[in-house]
Amino acid sequence: MNAALRLTALPAVAFALVVGVAGVQVAAGGGDFRPLQPADACDERPGTTSQAEGIEGLTEQLVLRGVDAAACTLGVSREALTLELAQQDEPTDAQVDALRDGLRTAVGEMADDGVLPPSSSLVDEVLDGAAINRFLAAGIRALPDSVVDDALPTEDVLLRAIDELDVRAVLSDLDDADALREEVEPAVKQAVRDELLDRLRNLV
Amino acid sequence: MHRLVGLLLTVTVGLVLADSAIVTLALPEMLQELDASVAQVAWVLISYNLVLGALAVPAALRRVRAHPRALAAVGIAVFAGASAWCAAAPTIEVLIAARCVQALGGAFALVGALELLVARMGEQRGVAAWVTAGVVGTAAGPVAGGLLTEAISWQAIFIAQVPFAALAVPAALAVREPVPADGPAEDPDTAHRPVVGHNVTLGLLSAALTAALFLLVLLLVEGWRHSPAMAALTVSVIPVAALVAQPLARWLQPPPDVEVAVGCLLVAGGLVGLALPPSADLIWTVAPQALVGLGLGLSVDQLTYRAMEGRRPRARHAAWTISSRHLGVVVGLAILTPVFTADLLDAEEPATEAIASLVLDAPLQPQDKIELAQALGAELTGQRGQVPELSGAFASLEVAPEDRAAVDDLERDLDDQLDRAVSLAFRDSYLVGAGLALAAMLTVGAGAVVRTVRDRPRTGVAR
Numbered sequence: 126m127n128a129a130l131r132l133t134a135l136p137a138v139a140f141a142l143v144v145g146v147a148g149v150q151v152a153a154g155g156g157d158f159r160p161l162q163p164a165d166a167c168d169e170r171p172g173t174t175s176q177a178e179g180i181e182g183l184t185e186q187l188v189l190r191g192v193d194a195a196a197c198t199l200g201v202s203r204e205a206l207t208l209e210l211a212q213q214d215e216p217t218d219a220q221v222d223a224l225r226d227g228l229r230t231a232v233g234e235m236a237d238d239g240v241l242p243p244s245s246s247l248v249d250e251v252l253d254g255a256a257i258n259r260f261l262a263a264g265i266r267a268l269p270d271s272v273v274d275d276a277l278p279t280e281d282v283l284l285r286a287i288d289e290l291d292v293r294a295v296l297s298d299l300d301d302a303d304a305l306r307e308e309v310e311p312a313v314k315q316a317v318r319d320e321l322l323d324r325l326r327n328l329v
Numbered sequence: 330m331h332r333l334v335g336l337l338l339t340v341t342v343g344l345v346l347a348d349s350a351i352v353t354l355a356l357p358e359m360l361q362e363l364d365a366s367v368a369q370v371a372w373v374l375i376s377y378n379l380v381l382g383a384l385a386v387p388a389a390l391r392r393v394r395a396h397p398r399a400l401a402a403v404g405i406a407v408f409a410g411a412s413a414w415c416a417a418a419p420t421i422e423v424l425i426a427a428r429c430v431q432a433l434g435g436a437f438a439l440v441g442a443l444e445l446l447v448a449r450m451g452e453q454r455g456v457a458a459w460v461t462a463g464v465v466g467t468a469a470g471p472v473a474g475g476l477l478t479e480a481i482s483w484q485a486i487f488i489a490q491v492p493f494a495a496l497a498v499p500a501a502l503a504v505r506e507p508v509p510a511d512g513p514a515e516d517p518d519t520a521h522r523p524v525v526g527h528n529v530t531l532g533l534l535s536a537a538l539t540a541a542l543f544l545l546v547l548l549l550v551e552g553w554r555h556s557p558a559m560a561a562l563t564v565s566v567i568p569v570a571a572l573v574a575q576p577l578a579r580w581l582q583p584p585p586d587v588e589v590a591v592g593c594l595l596v597a598g599g600l601v602g603l604a605l606p607p608s609a610d611l612i613w614t615v616a617p618q619a620l621v622g623l624g625l626g627l628s629v630d631q632l633t634y635r636a637m638e639g640r641r642p643r644a645r646h647a648a649w650t651i652s653s654r655h656l657g658v659v660v661g662l663a664i665l666t667p668v669f670t671a672d673l674l675d676a677e678e679p680a681t682e683a684i685a686s687l688v689l690d691a692p693l694q695p696q697d698k699i700e701l702a703q704a705l706g707a708e709l710t711g712q713r714g715q716v717p718e719l720s721g722a723f724a725s726l727e728v729a730p731e732d733r734a735a736v737d738d739l740e741r742d743l744d745d746q747l748d749r750a751v752s753l754a755f756r757d758s759y760l761v762g763a764g765l766a767l768a769a770m771l772t773v774g775a776g777a778v779v780r781t782v783r784d785r786p787r788t789g790v791a792r
Contacts, residue, residue: 131583131584132583132584134583135577135583135587136583136590139594139595139598140594143594143602146616146617146620147602150602150607153607153608153613154607154608155606158607159679160680160753161749162679176692176693176694176735202682203686203689204682204683204686204689205682207685208682211702299699
């Protein structure tokens with residue numbers, strides 16, 4: 126083997142091996158093997174993959190969209206806000222305000238997207254869970270859907286319910302389904318009552 | 330008998346140098362069994378390298394006054410006794426103390442064994458056996474330690490060394506041949522100066538190799554949660570590739586400096602490859618490890634030979650190479666450990682956010698998500714400071730049968746996120762290791778330039 130070949134053969138083989146190995150690793154995605162980056166909370170997110178139906182499904186979608194909007198307001202990711210809320214003893218005033226505004230924004234967005242269900246589709250579920258006189262419940266069930274939908278537009282009821290909601294209490298009861306129901310039900314009932322009274326006042 | 334003595338002494342050299350990294354795969358088990366902190370467990374590794382690196386040269390100076398047969402026998406006996414003590418250590422403090430004594434015996438054993446191997450096999454073959462045993466021991470240490478830990482326990486690593494070392498004591502005493510004289514340089518005042526360049530390169534390269542021999546096994550066992558046996562099998566690529574390096578070098582016949590520089594380049598390239606795995610699949614570590622192994626095989630023995638070549642006293646120059654290698658390992662640990670521990674800590678946030686993102690979007694019932702999020706939070710908090718095991722959170726989750734597939738998918742996705750976070754946390758350390766290997770390569774180039782200038786014939790300038 127001549128001197129030039131002795132000088133260059135091994136470096137050439139080594140260089141080819143190094144470039145080959147690093148090239149294959151990078152081409153297969155080596156540079157991108159990192160944890161999922163949280164999306165910008167202000168960007169539109171594809172629809173949620175909620176498996177729940179009825180009020181629970183609606184609530185989940187509202188909460189996910191609402192947290193997104195709140196995170197956008199606070200300038201953090203949806204994930205960072207969720208973790209902060211889970212790890213703090215008490216949410217800050219700014220977080221509570223942002224969450225309430227976020228939920229309101231979420232209702233508006235869902236209404237614009239046409240994904241808010243008519244209130245008539247939720248009546249049976251509400252009546253099943255409510256401690257209400259069974260004759261009154263039967264009477265309400267007998268009402269035509271159009272009457273219920275006109276009397277209780279879902280968007281308006283939800284906005285009222287959000288205003289009634291004690292966000293701090295809801296956050297502290299997230300892990301207790303019964304306590305959560307006790308927080309949410311009065312707010313929804315109050316919202317329904319206020320909405321009906323408003324409608325009646327307008328009629329008079 | 331003649332061959333058995335040589336073999337036992339060679340195995341002892343391999344064992345002493347393998348001990349530099351042999352406990353790497355056993356560290357998690359030691360951490361648990363001895364109820365130690367991560368910093369304490371790291372000292373099991375550091376103390377041995379530090380003492381061996383610091384005592385090799387003084388041990389070689391003793392050799393000038395003591396007979397190598399006695400020096401080797403005493404050193405090997407101390408090494409064997411301390412190995413047994415390591416296995417019986419009830420606390421981490423005792424284990425660290427025993428490791429220091431083990432390294433003390435090892436330093437004398439290495440220096441004495443070199444002289445006895447030269448006496449038995451002649452200068453060239455004796456030095457070659459000593460150097461090769463060191464390279465194979467260094468590369469195979471983590472593999473042997475991992476297999477023994479998995480098959481038996483971490484104590485087995487130390488117990489397994491005792492019979493070999495115990496047999497090597499009479500073997501050392503049985504060497505009757507006179508040790509070839511070191512010549513006039515036997516007098517310390519007239520001895521050759523240590524070869525600074527090669528030893529510095531050796532130190533830098535050893536620091537870089539720490540990233541492959543120490544961090545990789547940590548990533549495989551602690552990060553990607555493989556068993557020590559699987560990790561040991563995986564890192565066996567390095568010693569196998571190191572053995573392939575020699576035939577390759579003989580075939581291509583490069584000049585020695587080129588061979589060493591290429592070795593450094595291959596180690597650097599392998600570490601860059603390890604820094605960029607496309608997934609946590611073990612297959613992606615094979616080719617980078619092969620580069621590291623080839624680089625180790627091309628460079629470490631060549632550098633050791635050249636640092637000792639024609640220099641007297643032989644034992645003292647051998648001791649300088651041992652010092653360079655083991656203090657290099659200590660420097661490597663000192664540089665790399667804070668980098669990857671800080672990066673691991675930093676990785677907690679993106680990993681937790683990625684987990685939160687997947688749970689929020691999981692196709693599960695809202696109440697199941699809340700329950701799972703709470704269980705995951707408890708697991709993450711309870712296991713803070715280490716790579717968490719999330720299966721406990723999933724084990725306690727009761728879901729409808731139709732949601733089971735979604736839960737399994739989610740668990741797999743969350744584990745993938747942990748793998749990604751841990752791999753990313755190790756990236757900087759591997760790249761620092763690659764930088765150290767490139768620095769070693771530059772010292773080869775600088776050394777070659779210095780030698781060229783020094784050896785150039787001086788000529789007068791005619792006017």
